Amino acid sequence: MRYLMPLIVFMVLAVFLFAGLSLNPRQVPSPLIDKPAPEFELSQLHAPEKILSSKDNMGKVWLLNVWASWCVACRDEHPLLVQLANSGLVPVYGLNYKDESATAMQWLRQYGDPYEVSVVDPEGRVGIDYGVYGVPETYVIDKQGIIRHKQIGPVTVKSMEETIIPLIIELQRQA
Amino acid sequence: MTRLVSNLFYKTIKFSLVSRLYSVTVLLLLVLLIPGLAMSQQVDQSSPQAIPVAEDPEVEKRMIALTEDLRCLVCQNESIAESRADFSNDMRREIREQIQANKTDAEIIEFLVDRYGDFVLYNPPMKPTTILLWFGPLILFVLGVWFLISYIKKRRVQIEEVTLSEVQRKKVEAMLNEENK
Amino acid sequence: MIPEIGNFALILALLLAITQGTLPIIGAARGIPSWIALARPVVQGQFVFIFIAFSCLAYSFVTSDFSVLNVATNSNTELPFQYRVAATWGSHEGSLLLWVLMLAGWSVAVSVFSKQLPDEMVARVLGVLGLVSVGFLLFMLFTSNPFDRLLPAAIEGSDLNPLLQDPGMVIHPPMLYMGYVGFSVAFAFAIAALLSGKLDATWARWSRPWTTVAWAFLTIGIMLGSWWAYYELGWGGWWFWDPVENASFMPWIVGTALVHSLAVTEKRGSFKSWTVLLAICTFALCLLGTFLVRSGVLTSVHAFATDPERGIFILGFLVVVMVFSLLLFAWRAPKVGLGGKFDLLSRESLLLANNILLLVAAGSVMLGTLYPLIIDSLDLGKLSVGPPYFEAVFVPLMTPAIFLMGIGPISRWKQMSLPTLVVRLRWAFGVSVVTALIMPYFMGEWKPLVSFGLLLAFWVIVSAFVNLKHRLSNSGHGGLFAKLARQSRSYYGMHCAHIGVAVFIIGVTLVNGYETEQDVRMDVGSQVEVGGYSFQFNGVSDYVGPNYQGIRGDIAVFKNGEFLRNLHPEKRTYNASGMTMTEAAIDTGFLRDLYVALGEPLANDAWVVRAYHKPFVDWIWLGCLLMVIGGFLAVSDKRYRLKIRKKDEVVMKQEEKAEAEEPADAAEVPASAVASNPAMATETRKV
Secondary structure, three states: OHHHHHHHHHHHHHHHHHHHHOOOOOOOOOOOOOOEOOOOEEEEOOOOOOEEEHHHHOOOOEEEEEEOOOOHHHHHHHHHHHHHHHHOOOOEEEEEEOOOHHHHHHHHHHHOOOOOOEEEEOOOHHHHHOOOOOOOEEEEEOOOOEEEEEEEOOOOHHHHHHHHHHHHHHHHHOO | OHHHHHHHHHHHHHOHHHHHHHHHHHHHHHHHHHHHHHHHHOOOOOOOEOEEOOOOHHHHHHHHHHHOOEEOOOOOOOEOOOOOOHHHHHHHHHHHHHHHOOOOHHHHHHHHHHHHOHHHEOOOOOOHHHHHHHHHHHHHHHHHHHHHHHHHHHHHHHHHHHOOOHHHHHHHHHHHHHHHO | OHHHHHHHHHHHHHHHHHHHHHHHHHHHHHOOHHHHHHHHHHHHHHHHHHHHHHHHHHHHHHOOOOOEHHHHHHOOOOOOHHHHHHHOOOOHHHHHHHHHHHHHHHHHHHHHOOOOOOHHHHHHHHHHHHHHHHHHHHHHHHHOOOOOEOOOOOOOOOOOOHHHOOHHHHHHHHHHHHHHHHHHHHHHHHHHHHHHOOOOHHHHHHHHHHHHHHHHHHHHHHHHHHHHHHHHOOOOOOOOOOHHHHHHHHHHHHHHHHHHHHHHHHHHOOOHHHHHHHHHHHHHHHHHHHHHHHHOOOOOOOOOOOOHHHHHHHHHHHHHHHHHHHHHHHHHHHHOOOOOOOOOOOHHHHHHHHHHHHHHHHHHHHHHHHHHHHHHHOOOOOOOOOHHHHHHHHHHHHHHHHHHHHHOOOOOOOOOOHHHHHHHHHHHHHHHHHHHHHHHHHOOOOOHHHHHHHHHHHHHHHHHHHHHHHHHHOOOOOOHHHHHHHOOHHHHHHHHHHHHHHHHHHHHHHHHHHOEEEEEEEOOOOEEEEOOEEEEEEEEEEEEOOOEEEEEEEEEEEEOOEEEEEEOOEEEEEOOOOOEEEEOEEEOOOOEEEEEEEEEEOOOOOEEEEEEEEEOOHHHHHHHHHHHHHHHHHHOOHHHHHHHHOOOHHHHHHHHHHHHOOOOOOOOOOHHHHHHOHHHHHHHOOO
16 A cells, blocks of 8 residues: 555646646636726726716626727627627727727728727726736626636636626615 | 958968068067056056946845846746846836835735736735645754654564564674674 | 647657556566566557657747747747747647656666666566656646647747747756656656565665756756846845745755765665655645646746646646555555664764755745645735745754754764764864854855854865875775775766755855945946956847847956956847846856846936846855765766666675675765675664
8 A cells, every 4th residue: 555655646636737737827817806807997998088987887897998909809809899880789888908009099990999988098907906917808797896707818608608798787776 | 250360361371471570570569568557557547447337236125126036027037136137127227216215025015916816926925825835844954853753663673573572683693783884 | 630640649659658657567466477567668669659749849939830829929931949848848738748748768778777676676667657658648638739720820829938048958858857757757756665565675776866867957947047047037036935846946946855865775775664654745746846836736937838627637647646655555554564673873864864854945945835825725825935934934944954964974974972972073163163253254254144154064075075085095905096996976966966055155155245246326337346347348239040139238347447358238128028038147157247237228228237246246156066976976986886886786785795795984884785784684683
C-alpha cells in the first residue's frame, strides 16, 4: 500500500488537470456581479453638454455596452446589438471607452447606432469602476441598479439567446 | 541595405588607388583628431539632467512596489509594473492618483480587488480557499521530515533484524574498516 | 513532394518505434536473443527516418514552401536565413519534431555507448525509449502534424514570433529539450531495471552519467531562457515564476535530487527504490511541463497556439505512462534490498535530507503553479499566484538545503561523529559569517538579507575549500599539484557545481540588494545618473532591418566624467506581424551590467528611457555555467571512460581497487565492491 501512494497522488493530480482543460484561464469573473452598479455622471456622445447619470436608469432593466471605434471585436457584436435595440426589448446604453468623439460618431453612422444614449469616458475612469479590462464588455443591470451579468468580450448569438435575453425577461418580470 | 553596402564596396574597388590615398589622409587626420574627438566626448557638465518620468519619486516608488505584485489582466502573465499595455498604464495612473490622495496601500488594494477580484493579486490573500496554498509547503516539509526520520529509524531496525550473528557482524565491520583505511 | 516524404518518414519512424518498443522488451522477458538483438539496429533506423522528416521540414522552411501550413504560419520570405532554419522548431508542431529527433538521437547514443551493458538491459532501455517515442509520434501525427498542407498555398507566410527571432531563443528550446529528453533516458533505465527485477548498484552506475548529462543540458536550457528574458523583455528581470518557467524548473529540482540520490545508490547501494521513484517523477514532470505549455490550461508568456484536443492527448499519454510506471514500481519496489547500513548522521542521511528538501521545494512550486487551476476547477473562484508567493516559500526551503551543501561533501559515508564535523567546519562557518557581515559594507549599505544571502554563498565556497584541504592532506605523498592531479574529475565536478550554486546566490543577492534604476524622460543631450554612471541621450536614428523597421537610440555612458562607451538600445517593429520589440543595450561587466532600454517616444525627439545599474547580475548565469561545467566534469570521470573502453573484468576490478584506495576522508566504497564481498552482500540484502 505504501508503494501505491505515488500512484494515488498522481491520479488526484491528473483529475484536476483534466478538469482544468475545460476551463478558460483568461476569463476573469467580475466581483461586481450582484453588487450595485457603480454610479457615473458622464456627458453624452451626441450632445456633450448633456449629462447622463446612472441614477436616471433606476427602475428599468438596461444594458451597458462598453465600446470604442478602435475596437475590432466591437464590429463583430455590433449587428447583434442593433438587432436587440430594434426589437425594443431592452434599452442599450453605450459607454464610449477611451475614444475620439468624432471618430466614434462616424463609426456609429457607418455601423448603425443601437444606443439609447452613448456616454463618453475618454480616460477610462468609469471603465475602471466597472472593472473593464478589455473592450467590448456588456453589463446587464436590473431595476434596482444591481449588476446581474457581465459579458466579457463580444456578445454572440449563443450568449444572447442562452443567457442575456432570458435573463432580461426574467429581470423585467420582477418588481 | 545589402545593396547599399555592395554598391559602396564596388565603388571602393573602382577608385581603389584614389581612395587609398584618400584614406591615408583621412587616417592621418583622424589620428590627429582623435584626442580632440575624445575631448569632445567628455561629459558636458552643463548638459541638462533628464527629468524622471515620475513627478514625485516617492509616489513612484510606492506605486512600483504596489504594482509589482499586481497582475495585468490583459497580458500573458506580466505584472502591472512591467507591462506597458493600456490597461496597466491606466492602473498605474489610477494608483498614482490614489497615493497622492493619501490612500493607504491596503485601501488601494481593496479598491482593485473590489473591481477585478483576487485575480489581480500576485500575492494571494490568506483566506479559507488559500489556506492550503500558504500552509501546503509547511505541511509538505513536516511530512518530509517525518518520512526522513521514520525511514532512517525503520531501516536500522530492518537491517538489525537481518544482521547475522555478533561474530559475523564484527567480521563485516572489520572488513569495512579495512576498506575505509 | 518534400513534405510528403517527411510525413511518410514519420510514419515509418512510428512503425519502427512500435517495433523497438515491443519486440526487444518481449525478447528480454522471454530470452529470445534474436529479438533482443533487434533493439540497436531498429533504434538507428528510427533515428534515420526522423532525421529525414526533420530535414524535410527544415527544407520547407528554408525554401519558404507556403503550401505547408506550418511554414505559412511561422515564416515568411523576408525572414533571415538563420531564423528560417530556427523556425523549424519555433512552432508547436516543429518543436515536437525536434523533440522526437532528440529522443531518437539520445536512443542512438545509448545504443552506441552501452557496449559494456548486458544485452537484455540494453534491449529493455531502448524498448522503453521506443515506447516513449511512439507516444510522441502518435501525438504529432494525430494532433499536430508539421507537414499538414495548406491548399491553396499562401502567397506569403505570416511570421515567426518576433520574440523568437533572437540567437538566444534559437538555442534555448533545443537545450531544454536535450534536458527533458535526457531524463527520458534516466526514466528508461529505471523502468528497465524494474522490468528485469534487478535493481542493483550496477544499474545506478549505468544510468548515472546519462542523468548527469541530461541535468546539465536542462540547466543550460533554463539558463539561456532566463538570460534571454533578461536582455529581450526590456525590464531587466531574469526570472518571473511564470507557469512555464516553473514547468521547466520542477523537473530540474527533482532531477537535481535524482543526481544526488543516484550517487548514494551507486556508491552504497542504498535508496534504490527511492532513486527509481525519483527517475520516474523527473520524467513525469517533463511530460507535465509539456502538458502545461501546450494545452493552454495556464496563461503564460510561452503559450503555444493551444488546443484542448492536444491537451487531452498529452494528459492521456502522461496518465498511461505514469499508471504503468507507478504500478510497476509498486509491484517491484517492496522486493528491493535496503543497501548499506548508515547512521542518523552520515553522508547518506544528509543526502537523503537534501533530497527531501528538494522534493518539498519542487512540491511547493507545483502547488503554487497548479493552485489557481485547482481552485478554478472546484469553482471556488479565480486567483493568481505569483513571485511573492514563490519567493516567500522557496527561499526558506532552500536555506537548509544550501546549509547541507557545505556539510554533505565533508561528512563520511555510513557514520560520522558530530564533534569531528563541528571541528572541521567551525572555521569555515566562522570565516563565512565574518565575511558575510563585512562584505555588504563594501557595497555601500549594510542590508540583513544581503548579508544572509552572502553567508549561504560563502559557506558553500569555504566549506568546499576546507573539504579540498582535508582531502589533499589525506592523499598520500607528493607535492600539491601531484595531490591535486590525483583527485577524480567527479570530485572536482561536484565542487564546481556547488560553487556554481554559491556564485548564483551571490549574483541574485547582490542584484536584488543593490540594483538601481531610473525611468526618465530624456531630451536630446540630457543626462541621467544611475549607480555612479552618467547616461547621455544623443537622440535616435531610424534604420531598416532585414524584416523590421528599427529605431536605434544613441546613449553615451560616462564614469567620473570620462567617456566609457556608446550604447544602442533599439525598438523594432516587425513588418509581417506589426509587433514591436524592445532590444535593450547592455554593457556587460564582471562586476556590473549597465542596462538601457527605450520606452516610448515623446514630443521633440525626446524618449522615455529606462536605465539600470545591476551589480553582479552576470554571476547568476556564471553560476549556472559552473553547475553545467561541474556536470560535464563529473561525467568525464575516468571510471565512466574506462568502462567504455575496456570490457574485461580484470580492468574493472583494478579500477574498483583504485577507487577503494581513495582517502579515508571520502570513504567511498564502491557498491560493486560491496556486492562482490559475500559477507557484506548478505548484510545489504533484506532477504
